[in-house]
Amino acid sequence: MTLAEPHQPGAAPAPGASPAVLSVEGLTISVATEAGLRPLVQDVTFTLSRGETLAIAGESGSGKSITSLAVMGLLPPNVRPTAGRVLLGGTDLLALPESRMRAIRGDRVAMIFQEPMTSLNPVMTVGAQLIEAIRAHEPVSLREARARAIEALDAVRLSEPARRMGQHPHELSGGMRQRVMIAMALALKPDLLIADEPTTALDVTVQREVLDLLRDLRRETGTALILITHDMGVVAEMADRVLVMKDGHMVEQGPVAQVFEAPREPYTRALLSAVPRMGSRPPEPAPPPAAPVLVLRDLVVGFDAGAGLLGRPTHRVHAVEGVSLTIGERETFALVGESGCGKSTIAKAIAGLVAFSGEIEVAGRVLRSQADVTREVRRQAQLVFQDPAAALDPRMRVGDLVAEPLVIHGIGTREERRAKVEALFERVGLTRAQIDRYPHEFSGGQRQRICIARALALNPKLIVADESVSALDVSVQARVLALLKELKDQFGMSYLFISHDMAVVDSIADRVGVMYLGQIVETGTREQVFGNPRHPYTRRLIEAVPVPDPDHVRPPRPREAREIPSPVRLRGDPPARVALRDLGDGHLVAAG
Amino acid sequence: MALYLARRLLQSVLILLGVTLITFFLLYVLPADPVRQIAGRSATAQTVESIRQQLGLDQPFWVQYARYLRGLLHLDLGRSYLQRSEVSELIWARLPPTLLLMAAAIACEVVIGLVMGIWAALRRGTATDTALMLVSFAGVSAPQFVVGLLMLYVFGVWLRWLPIGGYGTAAHLVLPALTLGLLGAGWYSRMMRSSMVEVLRQDFVRTARAKGLTRARVVLRHALPNAILPIVAMIGIDIGIFMGGIVVVESVFGWPGIGQLAWQAIQRVDIPIIMGVTIVSAVGIILGNLLADIVAPLIDPRIKLR
Numbered sequence: 080m081t082l083a084e085p086h087q088p089g090a091a092p093a094p095g096a097s098p099a100v101l102s103v104e105g106l107t108i109s110v111a112t113e114a115g116l117r118p119l120v121q122d123v124t125f126t127l128s129r130g131e132t133l134a135i136a137g138e139s140g141s142g143k144s145i146t147s148l149a150v151m152g153l154l155p156p157n158v159r160p161t162a163g164r165v166l167l168g169g170t171d172l173l174a175l176p177e178s179r180m181r182a183i184r185g186d187r188v189a190m191i192f193q194e195p196m197t198s199l200n201p202v203m204t205v206g207a208q209l210i211e212a213i214r215a216h217e218p219v220s221l222r223e224a225r226a227r228a229i230e231a232l233d234a235v236r237l238s239e240p241a242r243r244m245g246q247h248p249h250e251l252s253g254g255m256r257q258r259v260m261i262a263m264a265l266a267l268k269p270d271l272l273i274a275d276e277p278t279t280a281l282d283v284t285v286q287r288e289v290l291d292l293l294r295d296l297r298r299e300t301g302t303a304l305i306l307i308t309h310d311m312g313v314v315a316e317m318a319d320r321v322l323v324m325k326d327g328h329m330v331e332q333g334p335v336a337q338v339f340e341a342p343r344e345p346y347t348r349a350l351l352s353a354v355p356r357m358g359s360r361p362p363e364p365a366p367p368p369a370a371p372v373l374v375l376r377d378l379v380v381g382f383d384a385g386a387g388l389l390g391r392p393t394h395r396v397h398a399v400e401g402v403s404l405t406i407g408e409r410e411t412f413a414l415v416g417e418s419g420c421g422k423s424t425i426a427k428a429i430a431g432l433v434a435f436s437g438e439i440e441v442a443g444r445v446l447r448s449q450a451d452v453t454r455e456v457r458r459q460a461q462l463v464f465q466d467p468a469a470a471l472d473p474r475m476r477v478g479d480l481v482a483e484p485l486v487i488h489g490i491g492t493r494e495e496r497r498a499k500v501e502a503l504f505e506r507v508g509l510t511r512a513q514i515d516r517y518p519h520e521f522s523g524g525q526r527q528r529i530c531i532a533r534a535l536a537l538n539p540k541l542i543v544a545d546e547s548v549s550a551l552d553v554s555v556q557a558r559v560l561a562l563l564k565e566l567k568d569q570f571g572m573s574y575l576f577i578s579h580d581m582a583v584v585d586s587i588a589d590r591v592g593v594m595y596l597g598q599i600v601e602t603g604t605r606e607q608v609f610g611n612p613r614h615p616y617t618r619r620l621i622e623a624v625p626v627p628d629p630d631h632v633r634p635p636r637p638r639e640a641r642e643i644p645s646p647v648r649l650r651g652d653p654p655a656r657v658a659l660r661d662l663g664d665g666h667l668v669a670a671g
Numbered sequence: 672m673a674l675y676l677a678r679r680l681l682q683s684v685l686i687l688l689g690v691t692l693i694t695f696f697l698l699y700v701l702p703a704d705p706v707r708q709i710a711g712r713s714a715t716a717q718t719v720e721s722i723r724q725q726l727g728l729d730q731p732f733w734v735q736y737a738r739y740l741r742g743l744l745h746l747d748l749g750r751s752y753l754q755r756s757e758v759s760e761l762i763w764a765r766l767p768p769t770l771l772l773m774a775a776a777i778a779c780e781v782v783i784g785l786v787m788g789i790w791a792a793l794r795r796g797t798a799t800d801t802a803l804m805l806v807s808f809a810g811v812s813a814p815q816f817v818v819g820l821l822m823l824y825v826f827g828v829w830l831r832w833l834p835i836g837g838y839g840t841a842a843h844l845v846l847p848a849l850t851l852g853l854l855g856a857g858w859y860s861r862m863m864r865s866s867m868v869e870v871l872r873q874d875f876v877r878t879a880r881a882k883g884l885t886r887a888r889v890v891l892r893h894a895l896p897n898a899i900l901p902i903v904a905m906i907g908i909d910i911g912i913f914m915g916g917i918v919v920v921e922s923v924f925g926w927p928g929i930g931q932l933a934w935q936a937i938q939r940v941d942i943p944i945i946m947g948v949t950i951v952s953a954v955g956i957i958l959g960n961l962l963a964d965i966v967a968p969l970i971d972p973r974i975k976l977r
Binding site: 151153181182183184185186189190192194197198199200201202203211212215216247249260263 | 873875877879880881882883884885888896897970971973
């Protein structure tokens with residue numbers, strides 16, 4: 080490992096521009112392994128002025144998060160910077176002892192993280208965590224710190240800030256927790272805020288609110304912002320400049336408009352073209368009416384909650400409340416909606432994993448209760464889940480995993496099964512040679528292909544894909560989506576495609592159902608729902624999607640911090656059913 | 672809360688009923704004959720029989736048990752066969768030394784266990800970590816009578832720092848409390864280490880560091896309250912585990928508590944005392960667990976008592 084030469088800043092600030100808040104020069108970060116130092120990030124250089132937003136974009140493993148942790152001095156124990164400088168207003172942070180770095184952390188450089196659910200201490204009140212952050216850096220009285228904490232909560236547009244102070248994180252929703260994180264980070268008016276995937280774990284409408292908030296606060300405080308994200312839509316909407324990273328290297332850096340319109344590097348071009356965009360798919364002729372493969376008639380799934388006297392439940396979660404839909408042969412029906420809307424519960428009901436009432440008809444077989452979901456039914460409807468790493472037993476060979484459904488259903492001899500698995504592997508884009516390997520030897524995208532092969536093993540009529548591409552990087556996601564389309568054309572099955580991602584749904588679905596609080600509020604063909612959304616909730620969802628186009632002008636919309644109401648209700652108080660009205664050609668919209 | 676306590680009280684009564692039934696039955700089928708112990712070796716068959724009738728030990732099991740329960744309902748634990756006094760008085764007199772010893776032992780194991788566990792977690796993967804865990808392993812594996820005798824020899828006989836037995840001053844308390852506490856300290860340090868290692872990996876610990884808090888504050892204010900929950904649950908269970916150790920330790924160090932009382936009673940088949948000590952221990956275990964369950968939601972507000 081040689082030390083890098085002293086480095087010139089990549090882009091010198093233009094004359095008259097405000098001086099750099101942060102300038103990172105030739106930063107190289109390595110991890111200590113048994114085989115010596117291995118670089119994770121190499122020779123990264125950028126500068127950031129006051130009030131400017133730099134997006135560091137890249138796929139998983141690109142080194143974007145490690146770069147930001149190095150700026151904070153929060154690298155894991157075996158990882159350390161091995162070359163370069165991180166200058167904050169002239170001070171090299173990498174050379175500072177921990178005690179002086181601690182004084183800068185949280186005060187001049189603050190950070191917010193991806194997971195609002197786990198980033199706050201669950202056993203401390205929100206107020207205590209805020210006050211602590213303030214008092215760590217400023218010698219103010221408890222009373223004054225408290226007043227400033229309330230002020231900070233008010234600044235992030237959190238309702239009832241004084242009451243929030245006494246609440247614990249589990250009493251707040253994900254969006255509210257992320258607001259608390261932002262309040263904590265900005266309470267001391269830092270020069271630099273690093274936001275590491277701040278909205279990735281949030282629902283799209285909540286993401287919209289948090290992005291709006293970040294933009295407003297940046298304008299109000301003049302804080303420079305480093306936004307680490309995999310989402311090119313977020314980049315286009317938020318950033319002034321973008322730095323694209325891949326495998327620890329800088330690929331390209333420049334103003335957002337320039338990088339989006341005329342990307343210089345092939346990788347940037349590939350990345351941008353892989354990004355699913357709403358409305359980019361041309362209208363297609365409606366497929367001819369086909370025999371139904373899946374029919375849901377007034378499907379209801381609920382769970383009991385709470386315990387009163389003698390442990391009797393007091394509340395009921397109305398997860399799915401009277402959903403009816405039909406999926407024809409070779410049709411892809413997408414269910415979209417935000418977390419807790421009941422879309423995954425429908426998948427569970429079809430797989431016989433939860434008790435339901437109403438009717439589910441799979442390939443002509445009518446099921447009226449969970450007990451009716453026999454092995455034969457499951458053979459016709461197979462599932463592909465979100466996290467392929469969790470869906471594959473790490474101690475089984477992937478070939479055995481794919482063959483397992485055949486074994487369970489007693490199909491074929493050992494040799495026949497082997498031949499079938501080999502054929503499936505080749506069909507999903509893997510090789511025969513990989514059959515005897517274990518899941519950990521594959522990448523995320525490859526693992527999802529294995530899950531798809533497993534789902535295909537029984538030649539099902541229907542594949543229920545529950546957020547199956549959500550955990551994948553965009554370029555991998557694009558390839559898996561293409562594979563799913565090919566497989567549908569070849570094997571002639573149908574998909575129930577469950578996703579929170581509107582752009583992905585727009586790229587794959589024939590018909591769409593929008594779910595809200597356990598009910599479908601709008602359904603129709605993709606063109607009807609996305610081209611002519613009629614229900615206010617559908618419109619809100621579509622408008623909230625970040626658009627990967629820097630020229631896109633977002634119509635002003637009142638800033639609101641609205642929480643989706645809870646599907647948990649007192650027993651004996653079921654929610655009102657929406658009535659769907661036909662606007663013509665099967666475009667159904669909830670009235671009112 | 673009131674509802675919860677009512678439910679727990681009902682459970683406790685059932686548990687106590689089960690404990691009395693099982694213990695009473697075991698003592699009933701025991702081949703040792705308490706009457707022989709009372710009458711002495713030279714007593715005639717007639718004397719033995721009359722004592723047996725006098726104590727009601729000639730009655731069938733269920734009659735004896737029913738009579739015992741009736742007494743228990745009036746908080747009457749019966750009279751000792753040999754000591755000619757009320758069992759409740761005997762236990763009452765012996766209880767304070769035992770409670771003192773237990774409290775000291777719990778303090779020992781909690782303090783030693785937590786300090787070692789946190790230290791090892793912060794130095795994870797280093798020689799310090801390995802050494803601490805070796806020590807804790809020794810603490811877990813060594814039988815208490817061995818640890819007790821060893822410490823007695825080293826500190827009492829050889830170094831003469833501490834008294835070798837008896838009761839009265841703080842110095843008398845040190846060795847028995849340590850002996851009793853070391854086993855738990857070994858367990859706690861291992862539990863605390865793994866719990867702490869887990870918590871230190873959590874996102875909120877990173878948040879706390881990102882705020883610019885000192886290392887000490889991150890560990891003690893943020894990580895510790897989250898890591899300590901499994902230990903709190905263990906302390907409740909520990910009171911039960913202690914009962915076994917207390918019999919040994921009180922005998923080794925001549926500590927005048929109910930462990931010693933129980934040991935003497937077992938040797939002499941003094942059934943009322945054995946029953947009494949068993950019931951008092953069971954009540955102690957139930958209270959310990961209840962306390963641990965009540966404390967848990969105070970530490971972690973996500974836990975609800977149901």
